[in-house]
Amino acid sequence: MKTLFTEYIYHISGVKNLVYSIQEAIEILSRTPRVLRVLLTGLDPIWLNFRKQDQAFSPLDVVGHLILGEKTDWIPRMKIMLSSEGSKEFPPFDRVGFDKSLSLDVNLKLFEDLRRENIDILRTMVTETDFQRTGIHPEFGEVTLEQHLATWVVHDLTHLFQINQTLAYRYKETVGPWIDYLKILQV
Amino acid sequence: MKTLFTEYIYHISGVKNLVYSIQEAIEILSRTPRVLRVLLTGLDPIWLNFRKQDQAFSPLDVVGHLILGEKTDWIPRMKIMLSSEGSKEFPPFDRVGFDKSLSLDVNLKLFEDLRRENIDILRTMVTETDFQRTGIHPEFGEVTLEQHLATWVVHDLTHLFQINQTLAYRYKETVGPWIDYLKILQV
Numbered sequence: 001m002k003t004l005f006t007e008y009i010y011h012i013s014g015v016k017n018l019v020y021s022i023q024e025a026i027e028i029l030s031r032t033p034r035v036l037r038v039l040l041t042g043l044d045p046i047w048l049n050f051r052k053q054d055q056a057f058s059p060l061d062v063v064g065h066l067i068l069g070e071k072t073d074w075i076p077r078m079k080i081m082l083s084s085e086g087s088k089e090f091p092p093f094d095r096v097g098f099d100k101s102l103s104l105d106v107n108l109k110l111f112e113d114l115r116r117e118n119i120d121i122l123r124t125m126v127t128e129t130d131f132q133r134t135g136i137h138p139e140f141g142e143v144t145l146e147q148h149l150a151t152w153v154v155h156d157l158t159h160l161f162q163i164n165q166t167l168a169y170r171y172k173e174t175v176g177p178w179i180d181y182l183k184i185l186q187v
Numbered sequence: 188m189k190t191l192f193t194e195y196i197y198h199i200s201g202v203k204n205l206v207y208s209i210q211e212a213i214e215i216l217s218r219t220p221r222v223l224r225v226l227l228t229g230l231d232p233i234w235l236n237f238r239k240q241d242q243a244f245s246p247l248d249v250v251g252h253l254i255l256g257e258k259t260d261w262i263p264r265m266k267i268m269l270s271s272e273g274s275k276e277f278p279p280f281d282r283v284g285f286d287k288s289l290s291l292d293v294n295l296k297l298f299e300d301l302r303r304e305n306i307d308i309l310r311t312m313v314t315e316t317d318f319q320r321t322g323i324h325p326e327f328g329e330v331t332l333e334q335h336l337a338t339w340v341v342h343d344l345t346h347l348f349q350i351n352q353t354l355a356y357r358y359k360e361t362v363g364p365w366i367d368y369l370k371i372l373q374v
Contacts, residue, residue, distance in 0.1 A: 017233060020361045027230055028354060038221045043214055046204060140364035147363035154362055157355040158371035161348045167215060168344040174207045175341055176334035177327040184345035187374035 020150045022126060026119055032156040033112040036063060039163065040104060048104060052169050059163045063107040064098030066159060070114035074152045075121055081135040081145045082125060089136040122149070207337045209313060213306055219343040220299040223250060226350065227291060235291060239356050246350045250294040251285030253346060257301035261339045262308055268322040268332045269312060276323040309336070 040048065040059055049058045057065060073093045080088060102110070131146035168184045179185050227235065227246055236245045244252060260280045267275060289297070318333035355371045366372050 017237060018357060018360060020358060024231055024233065027234065031226055031230075034225045035222055038225050039218055043218075044211055046211065047214065050204060137364070143363060143365075146361060147365060150358040150361035150363075151365040151369070154355045154358050154365075154369050154372065157351040158369050161351045161355075161371045164344040164348045164351070168341045170205060171207060171337040171341050173205060174333060174337035176330060176337075177324070178330075178334060178338040178341075182338070182341050182345050183374075184348045185341065187370075 020131070020146050022122065022128075022149070025149060025153045026123065028153050028156060029115065029119055029122075032066070032160070033108065033115050035160060036066075036111070036163075037108050041108070047167055047170070050166055050170055052166055056166070057162060059166055060104055060107070061098070061100070062159050062163050063104065063111055064100065064102070065095060066156070067107060067111050067114060068094070068098045069152075069155065070111065070118055074148075075118050077135060077148060078122070078126070078145065081133045081148065082130060087136075088134065090138060092138050207318070207333050209309065209315075209336070212336060212340045213310065215340050215343060216302065216306055216309075219253070219347070220295065220302050222347060223253075223298070223350075224295050228295070234354055234357070237353055237357055239353055243353070244349060246353055247291055247294070248285070248287070249346050249350050250291065250298055251287065251289070252282060253343070254294060254298050254301060255282070255285045256280075256339075256342065257298065257305055261335075262305050264322060264335060265309070265313070265332065268320045268335065269317060274323075275321065277325060279325050 040063070043059075048060050051058050072091075077090050080086070080090060126145070126149070131144060131149075133145045134142050135145075135148070137143045165184050165187075168182070172179065172185050175182060175185070227250070230246075235247050238245050259278075264277050267273070267277060313332070313336070318331060318336075320332045321329050322332075322335070324330045352371050352374075355369070359366065359372050362369060362372070
């Protein structure tokens with residue numbers, strides 16, 4: 001892993017490219033609800049409910065999971081790290097405890113509203129001087145606010161990837177020999 | 188690979204879920220330009236021009252590559268397979284031969300227009316009875332129209348994944364220990 005990262009560092013044009021910035025993070029965070037709306041609204045249920053395997057998330061599930069993150073993970077843990085009182089330990093995050101009965105439209109609206117509020121909280125509560133504040137992750141131990149906030153961004157992107165991959169899996173066999181060229185079907 | 192696929196087949200609820208359909212494919216194909224517009228428009232150039240490595244595509248490059256596919260791959264090869272005359276051999280596809288001087292806005296508009304025209308051609312020229320028509324791929328040999336058309340869909344999704352992954356790599360180091368949970372940074 002270490003070697004791979006060194007190699008990757010070598011290839012980029014400057015270390016500035018790798019620095020977390022609240023403003024740049026918000027560019028991604030604010031787009032996710034809109035990307036989900038454009039990608040998922042009106043899709044046939046055969047796409048929306050498809051799963052790679054029995055226990056895997058369908059595209060619909062992903063939206064539910066993201067809502068849970070807005071409610072119980074990103075901002076609540078951020079507040080624990082910013083607070084000068086109380087325990088620094090994060091409560092565990094229940095990644096599947098979302099309401100599976102809600103429609104896509106209800107979920108999308110809920111996610112949009114929560115995300116908008118949470119971006120406002122991020123923008124008003126945090127500055128760069130807070131980045132090295134810490135909390136205690138149930139598995140990793142001490143983590144910094146900067147790591148947590150960068151993870152919020154990458155977490156969005158990994159779940160967009162998960163949706164794209166789930167959709168792609170419907171045609172995993174149908175593409176025939178092209179599977180060799182299609183990385184999304186190989187990971 | 189064979190074992191993995193069998194396992195996956197076992198998990199899905201019905202084989203119908205895996206069958207290529209023109210109408211369902213168009214649902215994805217028609218969304219891609221809109222997803223790209225929502226995801227990329229207005230992003231800081233630091234995001235738009237980021238690359239995982241020297242030779243990797245930036246998000247901007249991906250749009251150029253997709254335009255090239257619309258012009259020289261999906262429909263031209265489809266027409267070769269549908270034609271009763273001429274060679275069945277596909278000309279090779281130059282995946283990097285796109286115009287790197289165009290702005291994001293120009294590229295997005297170009298891609299939207301080409302995709303709309305190409306979906307119209309797909310809708311009017313092809314029916315299920317054509318799915319087993321064949322062409323000769325420069326590397327794979329004989330391939331079917333159904334494989335080619337399914338690949339068009341998965342190709343969109345793999346490049347959306349590529350963009351998400353490229354954006355995520357900016358924070359590959361910054362996320363700290365969370366890298367273990369973020370699949371997009373591991374593939």
